[in-house]
Amino acid sequence: MSRKQDLTSPTHIDTDDAWVSVIQKMDEAYAELVHSQVEVEEKNAELEEARSFFHSIQSSMSDVLIVCDQNGVIEGVNKALEALTGRGEEELIGTRFTDLVVQKYHAKINTFMGQLRIQPVRDCEVELIGREGEVPLSMNCSPRNNHRGRLIGMVMLGRPLGELQKAYKELNAAHAELKLAQERLVQSEKMASLGRLVAGVAHELNNPISFVYGNMHALQRYTDRLCTYFDAINEGNSREQLRAMREKLRLDKAIRDLNSLVEGTMEGADRVKEIVNDLRQFSSTQESEKAQFDLSHVIKTALHWIIKESKTPIDLVDNVPDDLTAFGHSGQIHQVVVNLIQNAVDAMEGCDPKHLELSTQQHDGKVIFEVRDSGSGIPDDFLSRLFDPFFTTKPVGQGTGLGLSISYGIVSEHGGELEILNHPEGGALARLTLLAEEDLTEANHA
Ligand SMILES: Nc1ncnc2c1ncn2[C@@H]1O[C@H](COP(=O)(O)OP(=O)(O)OP(=O)(O)O)[C@@H](O)[C@H]1O
Ligand SMILES: [Mg+2]
The missing domain is CATH 3.30.450.20 (PAS domain)
Structure with a gap:
């Protein structure tokens, strides 16, 4: 027989409550589990991301x-x-x-x-x-x-x-190539300037050579006469005959002239030697050590050749003393001076009169050499470009535009300065500053 249950009895209510609370706890535990699971998955994803980040790096x-x-x-x-x-x-x-x-x-x-x-x-x-x-x-x-x-x-x-x-090797090779190209450029500029001087040099050489030649002709004539006279002595001619022959051949005068003819010839040969030496110095690719050198001589030879080459006369004021020295490579400074004077002479082409003034100053251990011309001066736009390589206003074949750029490099390497200005009274003024003597202060040898 079945017993009817009393669902409202307290025992029954207690059991229900217990179940509800168990289920609630289970729900909570489950929710926590889900939450932790989500967190773990998030952490995993982060970890994975970090791993792939480091892996990619x-x-x-x-x-x-x-x-x-x-x-x-x-x-x-x-x-x-x-x-x-x-x-x-x-x-x-x-x-x-x-x-x-x-x-x-x-x-x-x-x-x-x-x-x-x-x-x-x-x-x-x-x-x-x-x-x-x-x-x-x-x-x-x-x-x-x-x-x-x-x-x-x-x-x-x-x-x-x-x-x-x-990369270093390539850089070094490129650098070496560039240096070689630069050296060649400097040398070819030098040769170009030298080429322009050749006419002057040829004229210069012609002078001593022509008087050496003339003297040698005279010496040859005198030698012939002396030989004739000696032959007459050997043939046993009388004293009287020999005296007459001596007068006829004008031997006394010839003997008197001999010394001066030989001296003149020697002088001419020395002059040729000097010119060749100057040329060698200018065209040399090898530079000796820097030294004290005769700046006056460098300026005077450069000036001499350029003036010789000039087709029209130049009104020249040369205030350069004879005893000026400076410190550096004379050959390189010669190249700079030639370019400054040549530029001045070129700038006066077509101008009348042509007035060229060279002067020097000495102070504070420096030697300053200035070249002033009465040319057209330099347009303001060009002033900042004068030292740029290949900047030239001269027609093709007459200027490479390297003169001032190379000169600037040479002068800087000498611890000097090079400026080109417009003179307030017209024309241009080139100013070259060099050390008068070797700078032995520590700062310059560091
Ligand atoms: N005394 C000057 N008066 C006027 N312009 C000048 C003078 N000196 C230089 N210049 C200008 O500066 C330019 C550059 O001179 P730079 O000596 O560098 O080259 P260049 O004389 O033209 O050619 P290069 O010297 O190679 O034969 C000249 O072409 C000229 O225009
Ligand atoms: Mg020049």
Whole structure:
């Protein structure tokens, strides 16, 4: 027989409450579980993101990354090392780092591993055994500590030097080529100026050569007469006959002239030698040491040749003293002076009158040489471009536009100054400042 249940009895109510609270607890626990699960998944996603972030950095690094334990056994590498050695990560991990390095660097590596505790290693050059041969690397090595600060290994970063060395080599080669080209340019400019001087030089050489030639003719004539006279002596001519012959041949005058003819010839030959020496000095590619030199002579020879070459007369005021010296390479300064005077003479082409004034000053250990011309001066727009290579206003074939640019380089290298200005009273003024003597102060020898 079934017993009817009393659903409203207190026992029944208690059981229901218990169930409800169990279910509630379960709900809460479940919600917490879901929440933790979400959190774990979020953390996982973050972790994954961080991992792929670091992985992408490691993969795109062109430098080699090696993580070792403190015995030098590899624990981690990046893609750059795999590519360089041609070995996979699994193969590399567990290998000793020294096994990847060319034998002759082992001692060096052992030293830096030993001193790592004291200080990190910077820019240590080693060679790795690469897939295609030895690869030079510049290594930086830092200690790797655990969370308690104990040394547990090291992290090495190596930059392949091959590319860098190649780039350096190319840079050096380009630099050497540029220097050679510049030297050639300087030399060809010099030769171009020399070419312009040739007419003057030819004229200059003509003078002594023509009087050497004339003297030699006279000497030849006198020699013939002397030979005739000596033959007559040998043939036993009488005293009277010899006296008559001596008068006829005008031997006394010839003998009196002999000395001056020989001296004149010697002088002419010396002059030729001087001109050739000046030319050699100007065209020389080899420079001797800087020294005290005769600036007056340099200016006067340059002026002499340029004036000789000029087709129309120039009204010249030469205030350069005879005893002016300066310090430097006389050949190079000669090149500068020739260009300044030549520029002045060129600027006066077509002007009348042509007035050229050379002057010097000396003060504060400097020698100043000025060339003033009565030419048209320099348009304001051009003033800032005068020292630019290839800037010229002269027709093709008459100027390379390198004169002032090369002169500027020479003068700067001499510790001097070069200025080109318009003179307030018209025409241009070129001012060259040089050291009067060698500067022995420390600042200039540092
Ligand atoms: N005294 C001067 N008066 C007027 N212009 C000048 C004077 N000196 C130089 N210049 C100007 O400066 C330019 C550059 O001079 P630079 O000596 O460098 O070259 P260039 O004389 O033209 O050629 P190069 O010297 O190579 O034969 C000249 O072409 C000229 O226009
Ligand atoms: Mg010039």
